[in-house]
Amino acid sequence: MVEERLIEEMNLNAWPALHTVVYDGWLLRFTEGYSKRSNSVTPLYPSKLKDLSVKIHECETIYEQNGLNPVFKITSFDSSKGLDSALEQQGYKSVDTTLVMTRGLGDPELESHLPEALHGQVTVDSKVSHDWLARLCQLGGLKPEYKDTALRMLMASPLKQGFFTLYDAGEPVACGICVIQAGYMGIYDIVTDPSRRRRGFGLSLLLHMLVWGRTSGALHAYLLVVESNHAARNLYSKLNFNRLYHYWYRVKQNG
16 A cells, blocks of 8 residues: 555646645645646545544535535545445446556666657757747647646646656657656657557557656656556556556536
8 A cells, every 4th residue: 555655646746736635634636627637635644533424525615616516535545444435325427447566667677668760850848938838738648728727737846857748750649747756757648640540659668658757757657548548558458557456537417
């Protein structure tokens, strides 16, 4: 459980919220509705308060005061015993089961796997920019209305970041984000142009990311993938990523 909790902490740091309220071991995160990851309750540490219904109601009140639907993130190593069943009994629906997968970065042959035809066609920016987010929007990885929120959120991180773009014939075809902390590299928002999928661009981008992470001092890599995304899971398995734990969200149903 130690590694699971450590990676969960890193995941929260890599994908920061604009505002966080700490409440008896739970983190209430707020980022103007951009992504469940940054707009949900994460019960990261054991609670001292015994009455779950009181805590749930307090969280609901705070989210509703901020115009957001209450969402709770539940991990497979749940630190708040009974929370998932309590939310289910209150009508919360389980959605978006997500796997957290990891691999080591000690493979000395990692660079040799890079497709030679794509060498030199990857750019890495150390800071997020309007231009990079515009490319992410172009590829369908970000709704334009959340662009400014995403910019402020990603700029707030003090961690080492890499914003990757893979080009084919001068056109951006894939994007992704890496964040490094304490020897771990988190990989986020891998997006490939829908019209150019199944051509190896996602694989090439990931290999470039893994090499960059290792040369930047990372010893391990982790990523998140929705359980139902079998194509992405197959790709990650080919790159020797293995499942470590999973999480899901409980979303309050209106009406």
